[in-house]
Amino acid sequence: MVRRIYFDNAATSFPKPEQVYDEMNRYARQIGASAGRGAYREAVETGEIIRQVRGRIAKMLGVNCPESIIMTFNCTDGLSLAIKGLLRGVGREMAGREVSGREMSGRGGQVLHVVTTRMEHNSVLRPLHALQRELGIEVSYVSADAQGLVDPEDIRRAIKDNTVLIALVHGSNVCGSVQDAAAVGEIAREHGIVYLLDAAQTMGHVAVKVDEIQADLIAFPGHKGLLGPLGTGALYIRPGLEEKIEPLKEGGTGSRSEIPEQPGFMPDRFEAGSHNALGIAGLNAGLEYVEQQSxxxxxxxxxxxxxxxxxxxxxxxxxxxxxxxxxxxxxxxxxxxxxxxxxxxxxxxxxxxxxxxxxxxxxxxxxxxxxxxxxxxxxxxxxxxxxxxxxxxxxxxxxxxxxxxxxxxx
Ligand SMILES: Cc1ncc(COP(=O)(O)O)c(C=O)c1O
The missing domain is CATH 3.90.1150.10 (Aspartate Aminotransferase, domain 1)
Known part of the structure; x- marks a missing residue:
């Protein structure tokens, strides 16, 4: 029989380290509880696993605010929250100001403009396309050269007065090109524009550090370079920016159950519903493996x-x-x-x-x-x-x- 070699790690990594399988087995057989919904030992232990994962990711990104790491179900989930949540939030804020008579005319005030690139995955392109219809946003797609590299100066040139977001794919899932994310971060900072990095292909493969890249939002899967199972991912949100981002879903958090609104604090603001605790337990072991290997x-x-x-x-x-x-x-x-x-x-x-x-x-x-x-x-x-x-x-x-x-x- 011909041996089979898996060369599709950009879709999801396989195999996973042995310790990922072992940890998922242990969680499934010996813990099995949902976090934040009970005070018994197993529920507390699940909460502890999730806490550890946030801590490990925060450390990897070089930040000391683990609660700013939102657990998602894949990278797409985090990108959608970042893009739709931010643009809806900013759009609503502007419309509110318009109602109070201080804003320009137009749909919900000024038309929101986004700069992105032609190297993006549909996980960025499609939410933007949906928002063009929903909010009438305007999008500029910066070109790349034949090797798949984007010139950060082209991003600078695409910025307008109404640009509210720059969205950049860090590493291409098509040809492996890695963009100069730090140079784009510098440009975003100079112009005071929110900067979203899609680190789907780079997290766990190269150093992704918030202070070097200066990204405000970083979305990534847990199931590719971080070696966790499918059904895991995360979104880093710069502390303070969460107030501008509208949650895409509301529901139980195990916190503030007496109030009708979604709690505003992190991470509960964006984490309604039970976690994929089994997957997160595997991700914890995947992260530990990456730390051990470096x-x-x-x-x-x-x-x-x-x-x-x-x-x-x-x-x-x-x-x-x-x-x-x-x-x-x-x-x-x-x-x-x-x-x-x-x-x-x-x-x-x-x-x-x-x-x-x-x-x-x-x-x-x-x-x-x-x-x-x-x-x-x-x-x-x-x-x-x-x-x-x-x-x-x-x-x-x-x-x-x-x-x-x-x-x-x-
Ligand atoms: C660059 C890029 N962005 C986003 C995604 C979406 O990731 P996920 O499959 O975790 O939703 C992928 C998946 O291949 C990707 O390569």
Whole structure:
């Protein structure tokens, strides 16, 4: 039987560290309670696990306000809360001022403007699109070069008087390009504009530090680089900014049950309903693993894999590899295309004949494929590395591509 190698870590990391499975098993069999809903030991212990996860994430981001970390169910969930919650909140605030006669005319006062990029995932593009219809917001999409890199100065040039949000994807899930998030943070700070970073592909892969990047909002999944299970994620909200963000849902929090409104304090303001405590227990163990290994060491391993992949595929005829040549500006996420193959066809051959699990198509980022010139061909095939991919796995992937290229009679 052909061995199977999972190269779809940009979708979700797999496998997870052993301690993640062990911790989920322990939680499911021995604890099993919901947090904040009881005073018995198991409920308290669940609360403690969630508290630890917030603490670990806060430490990783370099902040000392764990209550500003909102637990979400994936990165999409956090991005939606950040984008819709902020723009609805700001829109309502302006409309309120308009009612009091101090604001400009128009729908809900001034039209809100957002600057984002063509490298974004649909998790950013679609909420913005929905808000164009709902609130009449205006959106500018800053271009990227053919390697998927955005010039921060283009972001500066796109800013207008009514810009209220800059949304940037830190690492591309299409071609692995890493944007200069700190330079964009500087620009956002200079203009006093709220800055949202989509760290879906970078959290756990490279250092993401709030004080260096100066982001006000950082959304990320727990199930990719942080090595937790599916169904986990988080959103960092700069302390004080929560007041401007409208919750997207209301419900039980186990706190202030006597009042009809959603409590305003963090994190309860945005955490209605029972937590995915089983998933969060796994995430706690995933975070512990990342801490033990260190992001630096994991980054070194990923870069080594990138080097080997580029070397091994350098002379494969008809193969094109997209994304930055400079390793310092990339992640272990590679888009490839091979002359004569549709992306779906190439992915099928890779799986059926070589046991390599990759992802073909547009990867939920259509504009990014336009930027790197692969939209018209139906996208690319994506190889994405994780911490358990070995150098031998990558060599085998390179050799498999070479063999496909050699036997392709087209
Ligand atoms: C850049 C980027 N943003 C957002 C997301 C959405 O993440 P999730 O699958 O956790 O909702 C992804 C998922 O692949 C992504 O790559």
């Amino acid at each position: 992001i630096e060491k994991m980054r070194d391993h990923e870069l080594e894999l990138c080097r080997v992949f580029l070397e091994r595929t350098a002379e494969v005829g008809g193969l094109r590899i997209y994304g930055p040549d400079d390793l310092a500006k990339r992640l272990g996420v590679f888009s490839v295309s091979m002359a004569g193959f549709e992306p779906g066809e190439l992915a099928a051959v890779l799986e059926e004949q070589f046991g390599l699990l990759t992802r073909p198509g547009l990867h939920c980022a259509p504009f990014a494929h336009q930027a790197i010139g692969t939209f018209e061909q139906g996208g690319t095939v994506r190889f994405s590395f994780g911490p358990f991919i070995t150098v031998e796995d990558v060599e085998y992937a390179g050799d498999s591509l070479r063999r496909i290229a050699q036997v392709a009679v087209r």
